[in-house]
Amino acid sequence: MGKPNSRENIFSRLNKAVRTVPAWYPDPSPWEPARLTPKERISQFKELMTAGRSEVYPVKGDEWVAQLKKILHERRINTLTYGPETEIGKVLATEWETNDGSTRLIPWNNTIETFRDELFKIDAGITSTMGGIADGAALILWPTPEEPRLLSLVPPVHFALVRADKIFASFTEAIKKLDWAKKAPTNSLLISGPSRTADIEMILQFGVHGPTDLIVLVVE
Amino acid sequence: MDNQSKFNFKHNVEKGLADSELRSNLKFATNTLRAKRKALFADPEETHALRETGRNIKARVLSRLPKLLGKLEKNCIRNGIRVHWAETTDEANQLVLEIMDKHGAAKMVKGKSMVSEEMHLNSFLEKKGKTPLETDLGEFIIQLNNEPPSHIIVPAVHKNRRQIARIFADKIPGATYTEDVDTLLKTARKILREHYRTAHIGLSGVNFAVAETGTLCLVENEGNGRMCTTVPPVHVALMGLEKVVEKLEDVPPLYRLLCGSATGQRITTYFNMITGPRKKGERDGPTEVHLIILDNGRSKILADGQLQETLRCIRCGTCLNHCPVYTRIGGHAYQSTYPGPIGTILMPQLEGLDKKGALVTASSLCNACEEVCPVMIPIPELIRRLRNEHWDMDKKGVLKGRGSKKSILEAxxxxxxxxxxxxxxxxxxxxxxxxxxxxxxxxxxxxxxxxxxxxxxxxxxxxxxxxxxxxxxxxx
Known part of the structure; x- marks a missing residue:
């Protein structure tokens, strides 16, 4: 598609033009925000996530299920979707089997083409994460076939589980430690809060297209 | 005010200056944005070091541009992204149309893209019977009112709440007049989410394209960009060819510079990195991803050792907020895709001094833009260079329309x-x-x-x- 010689024309102009560029440039000095101890990371992560209007709940080990159920019950969330093959998915399924709450659990089993209309009506979604970053702060999400991309976007409430020992100091550090350039999936994300806008009179508003609430469970 | 009508800058300036409502809207918004930026970049030394890093990263990119673009293309193709090249905006429009036609697509949801504004994509598609829908809230508002954006980052910066309330009430069937921002937002949310669900094609811009990995990076707060690039079955990304960066490690400092300069945020709500279409076994994401790389005069700008500094721009819009001219006359007066100081130097290079030469008068050379530019583009110096070319002062000009201001009487x-x-x-x-x-x-x-x-x-x-x-x- 397009004109067959557009590419050649552009490259021939660029190759000619690039000769006018100075031969040497100072190398960019690496930029890295302050290094933090693991403890500082966790506290900064919690502080900045909260400042960005996310709700952060620290929980111990398996207690996250109880915390989740408590929030679901308090907010009268009717439906929750999740990836059934993931680790947290299995925990959820077992929990709901033995102790069904008022919230209906909806597994995401199909492709978006069959699931789309249902997904747009669901109240909440839950995902695991690759960790978080303290400088920012944000969650790191690497969606997988078992835990698709839209789980963290379409439902108005997004629950995310972060392991406290997976909170990195910065984006730069996360890129190195996770070997992001080589290992990242089709879509990888940083998420620092609920969907927001200030397009009307600079007034900060939440939940314009995606989640109105981001609830982070930090598993320590 | 459409871009095709005759450009009379003096008239536009007078109109902008006389509009007291516009001026108070602009004053409020740009003051807020400036204060936010200042609060984030509070340490001058640290900020200077970060800006130097940003400048050097982008300068290095320009020094290797053809090589990096080749690498980007190769890695994108390896990832399953279809790469197209467009020399002109006409070609780029045609490419978008062909992709839409191939899929029998009528409705397109659009994330914010300045390149699409440069192409006048919306009016092109409308003429071909397609429905392009802006989804960024600011863009959504001004599309309702049939206006072009007046700011790179905050497209509806020239409107206040009452004006927006009026637009909603007049243009959205069934909407009643309300100044309650929460209600306005809910109305937009309801309409837009329905469009995401049903659109055939999603379009987005690109903030950084990483050559080493073939990754397209999108920076946003609203989530509309993620919607447009994830829900519809086909995703088309548009980028100017200067948007490529070499390595993934180059991204964090540029990202911090971009969001800090644009809105004073440490980080935006979403940083969305796309490496390809849906893979086998994955349950969502588009099945096709197209990348259209646009030249539209950029390769010519690169050929000039001084003017090429323009291509370092990361489109943060902070020069607009700091410009004593922009903050008084507003974006529409420039009648150009890119307003403000960056537009002052970029538009005459893209469209010629004969057409957009008047823009180079829109500066008091106060240097504010250069002082805040995250990639240290010497905008005032480039304005002086363009002014010289406009009058053909040293007879060494290279731009289209050089010497168009020259007059025998003045000489x-x-x-x-x-x-x-x-x-x-x-x-x-x-x-x-x-x-x-x-x-x-x-x-x-x-x-x-x-x-x-x-x-x-x-x-x-x-x-x-x-x-x-x-x-x-x-x-x-």
């Missing part, structure tokens, strides 16, 4: 002035004549414009030279 005046200053006897006559006639200068031409707001200059009967002589001052 003659300067020639004469030169003689009056270098030949003593002519100088004596000139001083005498000016002393005699100085009180009766006719108010025509430039003097008329000058005296419309200022007192007319009156020459003294005696020249400074004569007075000095009389006082017995000697030199040499």
């Amino acid at each position: 003659l005046v300067w020639k004469t002035w030169k003689f009056t200053c270098t030949i003593p006897w002519i100088n004596r006559i000139q001083l005498k004549l000016m002393g005699l006639s100085g009180g009766f200068l006719p108010e025509i031409g430039p003097l008329k414009a000058w005296t419309s707001v200022r007192t007319k200059p009156v020459f003294s009967k005696k020249s400074l030279k004569d007075l000095a002589k009389k006082e017995g001052i000697r030199h040499g």
Whole structure:
């Protein structure tokens, strides 16, 4: 598609033009925000996530299920979707089997083409994460076939589980430690809060297209 | 105000200045954005170091541009992204249309993309019977009102809440007038989420394209960009060819510079990195991803050792917020895709000095833009360069429309002035004549414009030279 010689024309102009560029440039000095101890990371992560209007709940080990159920019950969330093959998915399924709450659990089993209309009506979604970053702060999400991309976007409430020992100091550090350039999936994300806008009179508003609430469970 | 109508900058400026509502909207918004940026970049030394890193990263990219673009193309193709090249905006429009037609797509949801504005994609697609829908809230508002954006980052910055409430009430069927921002937002949310669910094709811009990995990075707060790139079955990404970066490690400092400069945020809500279409076994994401790489004059800008600094721009819009001209006349006065200081240097290079040369007058050379530019583009210096080319001062110009301001009369005046200053006897006559006639200068031409707001200059009967002589001052 397009004109067959557009590419050649552009490259021939660029190759000619690039000769006018100075031969040497100072190398960019690496930029890295302050290094933090693991403890500082966790506290900064919690502080900045909260400042960005996310709700952060620290929980111990398996207690996250109880915390989740408590929030679901308090907010009268009717439906929750999740990836059934993931680790947290299995925990959820077992929990709901033995102790069904008022919230209906909806597994995401199909492709978006069959699931789309249902997904747009669901109240909440839950995902695991690759960790978080303290400088920012944000969650790191690497969606997988078992835990698709839209789980963290379409439902108005997004629950995310972060392991406290997976909170990195910065984006730069996360890129190195996770070997992001080589290992990242089709879509990888940083998420620092609920969907927001200030397009009307600079007034900060939440939940314009995606989640109105981001609830982070930090598993320590 | 469409881009095709005749460009009369002076008229636009007068109109902008006379609109007190516009001026108060702009003042409020740009003051807020400036204060936020300042609060984030509070440490001057740290900020300077970060800006230097940003400049060097982008400068290095330009020095290797063809190589990096080749690498980007190769890695994108390896990831399953279809790469297209467009020399002109017409070609890029045609490519988008072909992709839509191939899929029988009528409805397109659009994330914010300045390149699509550069292409006038919406009006092109509408003429072809397609429905392009802006989804960024600001863009959504002004599309309802059939206006172009007036700011790179905050497209509806020129509107206040009451004006937006009026637009919603007039243009959205069933909406009633309300100034409650929460209600306005809910109305938009309801409409837009329905569009995401049903659109055939999603379009987005690209903030950084990483050559080493073939990754497209999108920076946003609203989530509409993620919706447009994830829900519809086909995703088309548009980028100017200068948006490529070399490595993934280059991204964090540029990202911090971009969001800090644009809105004073440490980080945006979403940083969305796309490496390809849906893979086998994955349950969502588009099945096809297209990347259209646009030249539209950029390769020519690269050919000039000085002008190429323009291509470092990361489109943060902070020069707009800091510009004493932009903050008073607003974006529409520039009648150009890119307003403000960056537009002042970029538009004449893209469209020619003959068409957009008037923009280079929109500066007091106060240097504010250069001081805040995250990649240290010497905007005032480039404005002076363009002004020189506009008058063809050194006869070495390279731009289309160079010398379009040149006038024989003006050249003659300067020639004469030169003689009056270098030949003593002519100088004596000139001083005498000016002393005699100085009180009766006719108010025509430039003097008329000058005296419309200022007192007319009156020459003294005696020249400074004569007075000095009389006082017995000697030199040499």
